[in-house]
Amino acid sequence: MRGIRSAAKQPDNVKRDYAMPLGQSIKTLWPYLMAFKGRVTLAMLALIAAKAATLLMPFALKEIIDAVDANRQQLLLVPVWLLLLYGALRFGMVFFGEVRDALFGRVTEHAMRQIGLKVFNHLHSLELAFHLDRQTGGISRDIERGSNGLSFLMRFLMFNIVPTLLEILAVAVIFSLLFSPLYALITVLAVSLYIFFTVYITEWRNKFIREANQADNSTNSRAVDSLLNYETVKYFNNEQHEAKIYDGFLANWEQARLKNRLSLLLLNSGQALLIAAAITALMWLAAAEVVNGEISIGELVMLNAYMIQLFLPLNFLGFVYREIRRALTDLENMLGLLTRKPAISDAPDAKPLQLKGGEVKFEQVSFGYQSERLILNNLSFQVAAGTKVAIVGASGAGKSTIARLLYRFYQTQQGQISIDGQDISRVTLESLRQAIAIVPQDTVLFNSSIRENIAYAKPDASAAEIEQAINMAHLRQFINSLPQGDATLVGERGLKVSGGEKQRIAIARAILKGSAILIFDEATSALDSMAEQAIVAAMRSVAHHHTSLVIAHRLSTITDADTILVLKNGSLIEQGDHQQLLRLQGEYARMWQQQAQKPTVP
Structure with a gap:
């Protein structure tokens, strides 16, 4: 219920055409989750212990109140032990929950690591056509979201939703045994209506959340586009024109957010009404039985405590339901990448x-x-x-x-x-x-030092081998002119060095690889005459004793x-x-x- 607003800024996810079906996803994940059977078993025991403490707390509270009510004129000797028991149960509920999270967290993180590595390696095995057709950013988002989706599912589905449903059944049994089946019927009916209402309204709200997401994305995109074209805006004196367009996007965003908030108001109010109606009905029945002497005041308080305890985790059901759907889709998208067979193998x-x-x-x-x-x-x-x-x-x-x-x-x-x-x-x-070693037309460098970019061709290369590659690529003079030498960072995609310098780094990298066949793919097409002469000289010195293909x-x-x-x-x-x-x-x-x-x- 509360907390769903944080999801409004997240981009709405879409199931890819290659997404893995849920059943197959579970089958794929299972070996990773079972890699630490001991931890999983201990985590399940901690979960049971935490739920047992949770279910016993209202009963201990009932005993305390009944003991206090029966001994109002005497020293509170008996309730002291009950108070200690109540405190121990409350501590146990939190402690065993933390133990469960700590134990199972290792299992989840190991699974995320292994699956992420498997997907990463698989992507490198796919053919170039796949990477040209699919945006790299989209692939990285699938991996990131899929890993986060696995963590979310383990945390909420396994340790929140499923235990809460089991707790509902346990409370229904307790009400039937201690009170009457009518109490259990009202509880199960109220929780069922609550879940149905929350799921139905959350599905209906999704369109407003998507509108808010789209409006937010469009507004941010327009602002960034305008600021990136700052000079163009100034050239044509269009500051007010840009402000007017941006305000239009902001108005759409404002309207979308209003719809989102009103629909959230309906969700929260409906949930609160169902909770209030259920508790009122049960308290009405219990109060009448207290007046008739059929149950004690402690049992009345226990009843109320159980209901509050039940509905507290369900308060977030709308948010959790939406996020579980998102997490399942993200997980299926990530695992679906594994089903893509390499066209070249x-x-x-x-x-x-x-x-x-x-x-x-x-x-x-x-x-x-x-x-x-x-x-x-x-x-x-x-x-x-x-x-x-x-x-x-x-x-x-x-x-x-x-x-x-x-x-x-x-x-x-x-x-x-x-x-x-x-x-x-x-x-x-x-x-x-x-x-084969290649010097491409558009050399892309990693955002690291010149030396690290050269050594990328042969990570275990000796210092002497790297120095030889630098000299053969005619890079020495350029490197010596830099304050930090070959430790100079080249910037993202090599933007801090010129085109000619990038090409010579690429040539040095190709030399270090030590391949028999060299390919120069239009390595000088975008260079000025001086840079071209330097690159051609480097290419000619490198080409000796190699089979060279120059495009x-x-x-x-x-x-x-x-x-x-x-x-x-x-x-x-x-x-x-x-x-x-x-x-x-x-x-x-x-x-x-x-x-x-x-x-x-x-």
């Missing part, structure tokens, strides 16, 4: 790649990200071991797709790709990707390549070295002439 008989020199061969390869549109069309070429081959062509010709296929991020629709005569679909992914946009960076492949619409239309292709006066010569005549932007 090791063949059953896959063996480690046996490197002999690093010869790469594409044989009649056809591939498209969508089946109706081919990116590569019957492509065949060979990169001899230890040579440097460049791939050029217009945007969309399929240059970067070649690198992705070589890494087996995707599976070809037709044809074969081999390294040293071994079909890459028949070797293990780990050995294949260990044999290039700027033709000036690949004039020294042993072979240049020219792609157009996914097909190989020309190949040869720089001078041969110029003499051919074909597509390459046209591209060279076009870039040579391109005016320099001041």
